[in-house]
Structure formats: structure tokens, C-alpha cells
Amino acid sequence: MCPSPNTTVPVAPPPPGRGVPVLEIQEFAMPATAAADLVVDGGRARRGSGRIEVTVPGDKSVSHRALLAALLPGAPAVSTVRNANLGGAVRALLPAMAALGVEVTAQDRTLTVRRTATPVPQPTRSHPTGGGWPRDIPYLQTEGSSAAARLLIGVLAGSGTTAIVDGDDVLRHRPMDWLVEPLVELGARLSYLGAPGRLPVLVGGPVHRPGTVELCVGSAQARSGVLLAAVAAGLPVTVRHSVRSRDHTERMLAAFGAGLTADDGQVAYDGGPYTVPPVIEVPADPSLAAYPVAARLLYGTGGELRVPYVCLNPTRLGFFEVLRAAGADIDYQDRGTTSAGEPVGTIVVDGGLDSVRAVRVDDPALLHALIDEVPLLAAVAATLPGDSWIGCAEELRFKETDRLATTAGMVRAFGATVGTVGDGLAVHGGTVLRAGRVPAFEDHRIAMAAATLAMSLPGRTTVSGGACHRTSFPDFAEVQRAVGARVCEDTDR
Ligand SMILES: O=C(O)C1=C[C@@H](OP(=O)(O)O)[C@@H](O)[C@H](O)C1
Numbered sequence: 001m002c003p004s005p006n007t008t009v010p011v012a013p014p015p016p017g018r019g020v021p022v023l024e025i026q027e028f029a030m031p032a033t034a035a036a037d038l039v040v041d042g043g044r045a046r047r048g049s050g051r052i053e054v055t056v057p058g059d060k061s062v063s064h065r066a067l068l069a070a071l072l073p074g075a076p077a078v079s080t081v082r083n084a085n086l087g088g089a090v091r092a093l094l095p096a097m098a099a100l101g102v103e104v105t106a107q108d109r110t111l112t113v114r115r116t117a118t119p120v121p122q123p124t125r126s127h128p129t130g131g132g133w134p135r136d137i138p139y140l141q142t143e144g145s146s147a148a149a150r151l152l153i154g155v156l157a158g159s160g161t162t163a164i165v166d167g168d169d170v171l172r173h174r175p176m177d178w179l180v181e182p183l184v185e186l187g188a189r190l191s192y193l194g195a196p197g198r199l200p201v202l203v204g205g206p207v208h209r210p211g212t213v214e215l216c217v218g219s220a221q222a223r224s225g226v227l228l229a230a231v232a233a234g235l236p237v238t239v240r241h242s243v244r245s246r247d248h249t250e251r252m253l254a255a256f257g258a259g260l261t262a263d264d265g266q267v268a269y270d271g272g273p274y275t276v277p278p279v280i281e282v283p284a285d286p287s288l289a290a291y292p293v294a295a296r297l298l299y300g301t302g303g304e305l306r307v308p309y310v311c312l313n314p315t316r317l318g319f320f321e322v323l324r325a326a327g328a329d330i331d332y333q334d335r336g337t338t339s340a341g342e343p344v345g346t347i348v349v350d351g352g353l354d355s356v357r358a359v360r361v362d363d364p365a366l367l368h369a370l371i372d373e374v375p376l377l378a379a380v381a382a383t384l385p386g387d388s389w390i391g392c393a394e395e396l397r398f399k400e401t402d403r404l405a406t407t408a409g410m411v412r413a414f415g416a417t418v419g420t421v422g423d424g425l426a427v428h429g430g431t432v433l434r435a436g437r438v439p440a441f442e443d444h445r446i447a448m449a450a451a452t453l454a455m456s457l458p459g460r461t462t463v464s465g466g467a468c469h470r471t472s473f474p475d476f477a478e479v480q481r482a483v484g485a486r487v488c489e490d491t492d493r
């Protein structure tokens, strides 16, 4: 049986003086698993030494932004997104765009976006209060992707497009007020059609009041939603934020020529013009590169592993930086820049974790630079001899699962001693870990972290519902097999 994600085992006190933000924790029943299991036969790497190169899919965040750029006023009628991530989270945006008359076709990893198509209405879900949906208003469903929903709300609230934005049962429990409240301050008419602060949200009128808004969270999606609204409306807006989280929206809009200035703690848009280019290039996803890199480090044998053309935006490199600072041999080479203003290069890893005792994250910007890699970092930390701490992570409670709890539950299923303490995770090192059946809690990041840890442990591990990795990394198993893993999907379930 899967351990409960809600069990809290304090194994170490939080660091002194750490204030825990008061945020309302999401509680809801997870839907029954639909995904197949992942089966991992762990132990030594299937391949020995030698240089290996693997490529990982395009960055999920940049893909979302590149697609939504096509909805900005003045964007070309036909545009191309190259090397897009084609996982479920990015695909979630396509039917919503179709309902707005924007057709997206995929060939390999290239998306062609046409703004002039006939709108294709999406089927509606049941109304959360049992009432009826407002008539003649496009209904846009973004499934489980909060980036898709939040960024879309921003673009709609900037371009003055009336629509309803909805999501699946899990997304209907994730906070939308982080973004909706600042948009309302800027004059947008937005209303919650179900629970306050949650989807579905009706976007009824555009932002039109210039000014400064203050965000209460570090969420890059919230900041991006406000910036996209401001730029779509040509409205001068300053966004103050407490944490510098991923800045892909700022880089992309600046690459379009929009007048943006970023200082410590704020980003300001001057209301001036911009040009959306006909082609946007997406670099490979550093959050996905982290899995083969971790597998290589956990195996600890073999030669160099190279992952080319990865987004080297510093707001995304926390996982690699924390391990580098702790002694792992990780390097960045072949540096360049994409047309969307993103630094790119090859991540090179050699050797294992022998010189690494423990890892520590206790800075909010660093946490945000590895926010999606926390389950993987905790899994790696469980193999180290020392005690590790991953703090400043309160926002993880608002992901598709409460990822502080589900990360602890997953790592504990391997026999590790790990607990949620305040706003973080304390991982005791030096425990003997064992293969077995472990939960993924329907969460792609938990599934991939579990499967990666299992690769280095002798014996068979079954990651329940682990095939949910398709949300962000459809070819996860193929890539990990190239690094030496024995991992496959159990299609017999
Ligand atoms: O801006 C984005 O594309 C994302 C920002 C992060 O979420 P938050 O903005 O909620 O922190 C991250 O966890 C998510 O996978 C993608």
C-alpha cells in the first residue's frame, strides 16, 4: 500500500529564524490512477564507460510562453515554435487555443500556429456549483497545467478577450488569486465561477489602470500572467516581487523589443510597442536534463555525460548549482543564446557523488531555481551520508500535489528517513535504501524522481502510475535507458 502523503515525520528542526508564510493548504482527493506503472530493474548501469550524449525535450515554460505569444495583439498570422515540449502540460493549451480560433499543428518538435482558423469549441466540464455556464462565451479548459491556465488568463486580461478558463479537478484546487487579484487591481474584470480564488475564472474585461502591483508569492506564473496582460494591453505596469523566480517571460518580451526594466525586486514595462517574431526557438529543458544527470551521478561510473542545447538561464540551474557547490563534477560548455533571449549550452557531468556529503537549500531564489527538481534533489539527498535540508519551499504545497508531503512519502517508501518540517524537507543521510513498490501520487515530478533513484538500487522497483511522466517528459524512459538504466512501462496493468 502507498504511504499516505499527509504523514509528517519531523526528523530535524528547521533552521533557526525561518518564517513560514501563511498560505492556505490545498486538500482534495486525488483522482484514481490512469497511468501505467514504471518498472525499474536497478543496480549497476547497463553500460560501462565512455562518453554519452542525450538530448531532452524543449523547455516546458518557454514552450508555453512561445505559444501564448501568438495570442498577443499584432502577432503574425502564422508563426512557428521550434523544439517545443510536446508533453501533456503544453498540449493542454492547444484545445483552448483552438477554441479561440488559433490552430496549432505539430510536426516532430515544430509547432505551426495559425491565428485565422475557425474557433473549435471545447466540451465543457460540469459547473463546480452545479449551475449553468454563461452563454456565448468561449470555454477554455487547460486540464492540469497551471502554467497554461495562469498565463492564458494574463493574455486574455490584456487583450480584452472574454472567456472562461477552467481546469481539471486537481487544477480547480490550485490558487488563481495569486494572479487574479493583481489583475483586478489593474482594472481587469475577473470573477470566480466556483470557489473563491480558484478556477473556473471568467475573464470579462481588460486591464486598463496603469500602476504598481505587489505579488504575495514568488510564483513566476503569477508574475508572467501580469506582465503578459500589461504588454498585451500596452499598459505601463510595475510588478514588485519578493523572489527572483524564472524570468523567461521577461527575456522573451525584451527580445520582442518591449520596454522592460528589471531591478532588484521589481520589473517595469513602459507600455511601449513590441514585435512578435515569426519563429521562436525553445531550448532544451534544464528541469528534464536533471534526470539523466542525476542517474549518471547516482550510478557513479562511466565516462562523461553531455546534454546539449539546454537552457542555462540562471533562474533554472539550482539543481546543478547545489550539487556543484557540494562537490559534484558538473560543467556548462558550448554557450550561446536563443532568439527568445535564453542562454543555452551543454551540461557536462562526470563521475559520481563520492565527494558529496549533503545538500542544503535555504535561500528563496535558489529554491525557485530548482522548484520542480525538489523531489529529485530529495531523492539524491537520501543516498548521501550527511543530513540535507531543502527549505523556503512552502509554495510546493500548491503544485499538482502537496509536493512537500508527496516527496517525503515517495522517498520514505525507499526506506529513507525524511520529514516535512515547516517550509521544507529534512532528509537524514546514511540510511540503507531498498527497491520496492513506491507511489508517484499521480505527479510526474514525483514519478521521475522515484524512477531515477530506483535505477541505482539493486532489485526491482515499481513506481505506481509512473507513466504520468508524459506530462512533461514523454521520452523519459528512452533517455534514461541511454544513460544505462533498465526502465520500462508496465503495459500489463
Ligand atoms: O512559469 C512557469 O512556467 C512555471 C513556474 C513554476 O510554477 P510557479 O509559478 O507556480 O512557481 C514551475 O513550478 C512550473 O513548472 C512552471
Ligand SMILES: C=C(OP(=O)(O)O)C(=O)O
Pocket (backbone or CB within 6 Å): 089, 144, 145, 146, 147, 148, 372, 399, 400, 445, 472
Ligand atoms: C508544477 C508544475 O507545473 P504547473 O505548475 O504548470 O502545473 C510542474 O511541471 O512541475
